Amino acid sequence: MSRFKYSVGPWNVHEGADAYGPATRDTISFEEKIIKFKDIGFDAIQFHDDDAVPNMNSLTEKEIIEEAKKVKALLDKYELKAEFVAPRLWMDPHTVDGGFTSNSSEDREFAMWRAYRSINIANTLGCEKIVLWLAREGTLCYESKSPVQATKWLIEAINGMLTYDKNIKILIETKPNEPIDRSVCPTMGHAMAISAASIDSSRVGGLLESAHAILAGLDPASEIGFAMAMGKLWGVHLNDQNGMKFDQDKSFGVENLRQAFNQMKVLMENNYGANGEYIGLDVKVMRTEKQDGSYRHLENSLKIAKALEAKAEKFDCGFQEKCVAERDYEALEMYVMELLMNG
């Protein structure tokens, strides 16, 4: 039995297309996905605004809420919760140059329209969390944007959301690059500073994704620890990543088991989940996988997460303290390796 509740997004089961090649698997319907998610052992679903309400740009505010109610009924039917709603500000023609920090005022307005509609959808789905993955908030051409102005626009946008709804919580999902070159808000340190600069810091926190930290050259466990020290780690996307290249969203722990262990350990030691936070697994199956393997990365990630939870449970704190007191870090390191290597 795990101490954690786990969540997943519909995008984590996908058709296998990448930047250089077409789909390799067929599309699976939303309902079929969530039935399987439940079956695998997930407790909650993560949503982009248009995962919940497709084609939302052409719907009225009232129609958007009506559509979201149908999704809520589906979640209730399968006894699943909604964890968060994230405005998808990277697919639309209005966000070619970014959303909240676009150089076009019309596009910035569109981004706010989507953010407010995301809040309405979250309220309808019964969740209080809005995730901002700031995909295109940054530069491709450095001189095209002022880093000062962009940061101020981002804070203004967050203030707008905090004002629009008095209960909503905003989680900034930091990422240093991809699809843009240089992000306005690349790390947890940046997210915490933006929180502090907002009109209600108690409602602005962070979501750490392992792969995103690795892309920034940082250790995910340290990023988790930093946000937890501020009391502001309200979401995680555990996965793995082989070095500083394109975002891979590999199964949790498959590249660096010790690093994965330390993420689990820091979450457990600091009581992550005590306020209802979920462990999200933002993983993608390999392109080579056949149709009937569409969920294997999720099953594997969950299995690895739970196995690492058991390892962290077994961690001998007395021995650690002894090693620390004696400054015998070679012994401590070998102890960790043996813990991980021995069944």
Ligand code: 3MF
């Ligand atoms: C990209 C991501 C995103 C976010 C998602 C929810 C598509 O690297 O991690 O997945 O997690 O948009 O915030």
Ligand code: MG
């Ligand atoms: Mg993510």
